[in-house]
Amino acid sequence: MSVPDRIAISGMGAISAIGEDVSSNHRSLRASHHGIVPIRQLDTPHRDKLLVGEIAISNDQLAERVGVAGDDAYTRSTLLALLAAKEATAAIDLSDGSRTGLISATTVGGMDATERYYEDYLATETHRHFIPTHPCGYGTEQIARHLGITDYVTTISTACSSAANAIMLGARMIKAGLLDRAVVGGTDCLSRFTINGFNSLMIYTDGHCRPFDEHRNGLNLGEAAAYLVLERAALVARHSKAPLAYLSGYGHANDAFHQTASSDNGEGAYLAMKQALEVAGLDAGAVGYINAHGTATPNNDLAEGQAMLRIFGTAEAIPMFSSTKAFTGHTLAAAGAIEAVFSVLALQHQEVFANLNFSEPIAALGIVPQTTQRHATLNHVLSNSFGFGGNCSSLLFSKAHD
Template sequence: MEGVAVTGMGIISAIGRDVEEAHFSLKIGKDGISYPEILSTIHQNLPVGEIKLSNSELSEILKLPEDHAYTRAALLGVYAIRELLENSGLDHFPRDTGFISGTSVGGIDKTEQHFYNYKESAADRKYIQAQHPGFTTEKIAEYFGINGMVTTISTACSSSANAIMMGAQMIESGKLKRVIVGGSDCLTKFTLNGFNSLKILSENKSRPFDNEREGLNLGEAAGYLLLEAEDQIAGKNILGRVVGYGNANDAFHQTASSENGEGAFNAISRALKKAGLSPSEIDYINAHGTGTRNNDLSESVALKRVFGDHVPEFSSTKSFTGHTLGAAGAIEAIFSLLSIQNGKIFPNLNFSNKMAETNLAPVTEVKSKHIETVLSNSLGFGGNCTSLIFQ
């Protein structure tokens, strides 16, 4: 078989605490956008895709000791991987299991909470390391006893998509037999304040690809896939396959995509080449679609450059979850696999009017369709763009 097999997946997001709940929300068009309750912020007017579980509640569910040093992103990551482990048919991860995790801000939530206490409080100094994204990955690996290849990718919004790509490459090259790939990111003051300073957050629910779109809603999530080599999958339930991937960096701007969509165009083109597919063989596109003026125009231009007048049906599921940054590529990979498994295109919520520049319209209602091949885009700050193709 072509491609790398997916044999397990787990997710937690604002639309559900497992794959089944997330799928149900997608099917009925129920978003998870609300106002901040767990995150302490002055920006109570900004909608977010927040998971309504406190860190203490997550810690209790995961049976962690009171003095643990897990960041919120680590807690979410462990939560999602517990589901992955359960539905993969394994009772534990074998010693040769690798772990590649993407995150945008890692444990900055703990830096915000304890920074001013480090000098006086020795107990809080355990969180100094949390500033590094790799600390969150190491804590997740520690929980599951993963001691093999463990690494972190932090390329902003394409982080977990790049983790999936790297994992597939490691399987194909024979360097790993089995690898957990995906990512986790939580809401923080740093990200909410930072995106607000860029003037790209909306005070309303986001409207990806709409002509009157006002900006994005931030979210938090964790999503992970288990990838396995062909000689490991006999008798296992194959959830789908990673058949193509491509990464490009147009280095156009620190926080904006190029007007001609060069990064996205190159990433999609490379993914198609890797998969050995023509553009006409893509049945559905899970678009990056953040709802910002810049991203949606740039991505739309890239789609027209690749597909011409025959752009496949597409939608952005960020209207359900908010933009979950480093976790976005992974949770949208799961949504892409759900589309294939169930023959459904999940809708682009809150859309009314086509963009004047490209005249493209996303799918706005749940649609039944035979789907064999899905393209999923993740376009990051700095122009780091990644496209994945699933079958």
């Protein structure tokens, strides 16, 4: 890919259980400080039983921070998104005449408000203005209005690969000449529906999740929002700015194996990683670190591990890898975006983040994640996001050289 055609990342914003902005997320990663706690804000029977990656800020506090009236119909997912999107675009003039799009991902959408007010809707008009917020696309339209983006606005909901697919679509539209700039990412808040759903599938752990561990027994859910600004490299240069990194490759595949499980050999994950490398024009050996999907469920980690073995050939050839979900919880639609931010941070600061709670390798794989934070020479980082329905996506980020 020639330099003018490269997809530059010129801005990032993030909020998660380990930080309210990009820098505080990075401090927590560097200190191996997780954000997994007992449920405190959500009204659920699981409040004293399950652990989550919860953001300790109320909706009223979020509304105040992003400058919207507390009685307006903004759901928690949208408020989190506004905070992250405003950070991502803070240093960028979105009214400079460039064709700018917003591609936002979510699975929860306005579900948290529906859960809270559904019975109330039938009895009083007090909260009926939240009824339109339920569909996934409503919050995206609100974000677009706040940012002043009108050229292209759309929503993606492909389970846990949603934000990765939003990032990929933004890059493809820029390369196709349809946009000059894209604000891309995703958001999901915690909801009773998602907690109940994953718990009913018996893949929710009763403690802290243990990615890639032989004794892993499930995930912790989390809430987060993260957005990146993608621009043509020539546009970044014209504004005399230096990119944070480049999005050099991406891939999406579906192994069409099962509604909620990955195939044992990780066919979809393998094909997504293979395509990302092909788009970037890189050999597997160029990858220095993998931010793995690593949900700590028996099926996912085995399948992803098999896919990595297929891509890299042997356990010894697999580069340093870790799952950061033990920090944030599995943030569903936001996962691909929050972990894209973490991947760019890894490139910027030349460091690999720890895979927490690991004690014993998966016997069938024999691969060992990076268990401590460490410095490393990194030029390319691969980030995986896999979702229900077989939706598998991989993003390849490259260092912005001086």
